[in-house]
Amino acid sequence: MSTQARRERERAERERAIIAAARELAESEGWDAVTTRRLAAEIEYSQPVLYSHFKGKDAIMAAVAVEGCGDLAVELAAARAAATDPRHAVAGIATAYAAFAERRPALYDAIFTLPVDLSFASQDTPVELARAFAELAETLRPFAGDDDLETFTETFWSGLHGLVTLMRNGRLRREEHERRLALLVDRFAPPGTSTS
Amino acid sequence: MSTQARRERERAERERAIIAAARELAESEGWDAVTTRRLAAEIEYSQPVLYSHFKGKDAIMAAVAVEGCGDLAVELAAARAAATDPRHAVAGIATAYAAFAERRPALYDAIFTLPVDLSFASQDTPVELARAFAELAETLRPFAGDDDLETFTETFWSGLHGLVTLMRNGRLRREEHERRLALLVDRFAPPGTSTS
DNA sequence: ACCGGAACTCTAGCACCGCTAGCCATTCTG
DNA sequence: CAGAATGGCTAGCGGTGCTAGAGTTCCGGT
Numbered sequence: 001m002s003t004q005a006r007r008e009r010e011r012a013e014r015e016r017a018i019i020a021a022a023r024e025l026a027e028s029e030g031w032d033a034v035t036t037r038r039l040a041a042e043i044e045y046s047q048p049v050l051y052s053h054f055k056g057k058d059a060i061m062a063a064v065a066v067e068g069c070g071d072l073a074v075e076l077a078a079a080r081a082a083a084t085d086p087r088h089a090v091a092g093i094a095t096a097y098a099a100f101a102e103r104r105p106a107l108y109d110a111i112f113t114l115p116v117d118l119s120f121a122s123q124d125t126p127v128e129l130a131r132a133f134a135e136l137a138e139t140l141r142p143f144a145g146d147d148d149l150e151t152f153t154e155t156f157w158s159g160l161h162g163l164v165t166l167m168r169n170g171r172l173r174r175e176e177h178e179r180r181l182a183l184l185v186d187r188f189a190p191p192g193t194s195t196s
Numbered sequence: 197m198s199t200q201a202r203r204e205r206e207r208a209e210r211e212r213a214i215i216a217a218a219r220e221l222a223e224s225e226g227w228d229a230v231t232t233r234r235l236a237a238e239i240e241y242s243q244p245v246l247y248s249h250f251k252g253k254d255a256i257m258a259a260v261a262v263e264g265c266g267d268l269a270v271e272l273a274a275a276r277a278a279a280t281d282p283r284h285a286v287a288g289i290a291t292a293y294a295a296f297a298e299r300r301p302a303l304y305d306a307i308f309t310l311p312v313d314l315s316f317a318s319q320d321t322p323v324e325l326a327r328a329f330a331e332l333a334e335t336l337r338p339f340a341g342d343d344d345l346e347t348f349t350e351t352f353w354s355g356l357h358g359l360v361t362l363m364r365n366g367r368l369r370r371e372e373h374e375r376r377l378a379l380l381v382d383r384f385a386p387p388g389t390s391t392s
Numbered sequence: 393a394c395c396g397g398a399a400c401t402c403t404a405g406c407a408c409c410g411c412t413a414g415c416c417a418t419t420c421t422g
Numbered sequence: 423c424a425g426a427a428t429g430g431c432t433a434g435c436g437g438t439g440c441t442a443g444a445g446t447t448c449c450g451g452t
Binding site: 115155179180 | 308309311343344346347348350351353354355356357358359361362365367368369372375376379380383384
């Protein structure tokens, strides 16, 4: 009885260790450095152990992505809470989003760009992501006007996503980053349109 | 004399064959299927030959990307030319952009998302990409207003890029695609703001 | 016409990847 | 205490990008 409980506890702990190791390795050296061998060495077990926890490397990355979603949601919520008026809230959440992507590029990639099979926009979307999306939507609500809020949010979000990914790959002039962010915010939350 | 010219001609032809093979393979089976071995088999030479033309696989992908840029520029130019008024031009070029990304996902990835070391937004940007960007910029010019045209274009482009990449990875509801496109166009080229 | 040298291509192999079969030790059960 | 079941390990498969070195072919000068 008790021993089995301990076993399960240890097992859960090891699973968390795998995710943590993958995340740290990815953040410090990029996803290319995250190999099953290195991961196994990091947690001080052999490779096959990984496969008793996850179906494959993709599943590990997906787990990291879900965890990262939680962080993103927290940061977005904080940015929204710190704002005093609707317009600043949009600017603040946009800045927070971009900052997250820049500060944790590996994590951001896992969540959004890597072809990890996290089915978004469907019923089994991880709650963490839904929360992050909801933060964006609530911040934008006063500016949606006649447009469907979800569609409106998706479009604004795409703008943010495009900005951060294109810039990170060197496709946009870095020095213009803040100007572009401000421009995007201005297009989706122009002054005097808030239906507060 | 003549034999050397023939050699160089054959060599250039083989280089084109490599790029074409990589492109076709990527478009039909995805970039994962593009391995140096398959590529070598496709052009009916051995692997090391590839490395006498390109520094590595990345360089081959970059070459495909540059070629793809040319196609994109052509399609954007056609869309712009077909439009009758500034606003429809923006809508048309946005649709053309999204259609290109959807019709040739592998090519689009090579150009924009794969971490291929094509330095954009710098002096050695391939001319093909500069042309594509210029098409976007010229289409948007009547709507830039007080904003710097280049920054304005970069931001709009980011919006398009975000829409197509997030949708392709299943992060956006596919059925709302056109609505989002229209919404984006409306934000950057609203009615009655053209300074034609 | 021939031979030495340069240019070129191929075979074979390196180190690594994700992943898995099958053995072995430990632990639990009757 | 014997046997079953669990769980981790070693070893290895087929694949990757890339390269060293051998072998062959072709060219230019005598």
